[in-house]
Amino acid sequence: MSLRQFKLYLEKENLAETTINTHVRNLAAYGKVGLSQNLIVKKLDLNETWPRRLSQANTISKYLQYKQQPNNHIVEYIRRANEEINKESQTRQKKMADDPFLPTLSEMRQHMNSLYDKCDYRGFCIMYLFLTYTVRNKDLVAKVVKSRKQTNETENFLVLGRKQVTYLRNAYKTAVKYGSKTTIIKNKKFHTAIKHLDYLLKEGQNVDRIIKKITADIGSITESTIAKIVLRENNSMAGISRISRNRGTDITTLINSYNITTN
Numbered sequence: 001m002s003l004r005q006f007k008l009y010l011e012k013e014n015l016a017e018t019t020i021n022t023h024v025r026n027l028a029a030y031g032k033v034g035l036s037q038n039l040i041v042k043k044l045d046l047n048e049t050w051p052r053r054l055s056q057a058n059t060i061s062k063y064l065q066y067k068q069q070p071n072n073h074i075v076e077y078i079r080r081a082n083e084e085i086n087k088e089s090q091t092r093q094k095k096m097a098d099d100p101f102l103p104t105l106s107e108m109r110q111h112m113n114s115l116y117d118k119c120d121y122r123g124f125c126i127m128y129l130f131l132t133y134t135v136r137n138k139d140l141v142a143k144v145v146k147s148r149k150q151t152n153e154t155e156n157f158l159v160l161g162r163k164q165v166t167y168l169r170n171a172y173k174t175a176v177k178y179g180s181k182t183t184i185i186k187n188k189k190f191h192t193a194i195k196h197l198d199y200l201l202k203e204g205q206n207v208d209r210i211i212k213k214i215t216a217d218i219g220s221i222t223e224s225t226i227a228k229i230v231l232r233e234n235n236s237m238a239g240i241s242r243i244s245r246n247r248g249t250d251i252t253t254l255i256n257s258y259n260i261t262t263n
Contacts, residue, residue: 026059037073121193
């Protein structure tokens with residue numbers, strides 16, 4: 001098994017760098033891939049959770065394609081893994097308490113727009129990033145600049161373009177695992193609001209206190225609670241996968257940890 005040759009194959013497939021790294025890491029952890037798909041399935045089942053089984057199955061399927069070997073059983077396993085993850089997600093979401101003191105996603109969006117109307121542009125931008133990309137507090141420590149030339153590879157930046165904002169995240173909780181993230185934001189209100197700021201938040205500020213002040217009208221909720229509410233109302237594999245990519249959190253953690261009934 002040559003990880004180097006497999007990586008070159010993935011690169012020729014024009015996959016994202018983070019996806020390539022995940023496949024290489026998964027294959028290294030799996031070890032030698034034999035010819036029997038039935039044995040492969042049995043080994044995949046040794047993983048503790050369906051999200052981990054799915055991730056490794058995707059890698060094995062890609063590896064079998066690279067080796068020009070049959071992978072029909074693995075493709076079926078991937079389909080079943082997706083179904084099981086959806087079931088687990090739906091079960092967890094149903095168990096989430098309908099706490100009358102917590103805002104709904106719709107109410108949070110209304111609050112976000114009210115901040116814009118009151119010219120609280122910082123509050124609006126922070127709520128927009130929370131609700132749209134489920135970022136963490138650390139992601140909000142970012143400078144607003146007018147050119148990529150003003151950026152570096154260690155900090156977070158919001159680069160103001162003519163019609164869009166490029167959100168560069170180099171410093172966030174799981175950056176070592178997932179690498180830098182680049183997000184293009186085309187929302188007109190966000191574009192207008194960010195033009196009024198030199199920075200979103202600064203290093204050393206009491207971010208929790210700032211967030212609670214911004215959310216005072218909806219219960220002074222924190223970033224973690226906002227993420228839970230967004231997750232609760234995105235109850236599908238596609239929704240969870242999107243949140244996973246945006247937040248830089250693996251699907252297993254989202255399913256197992258972000259329960260609305262816990263703090």
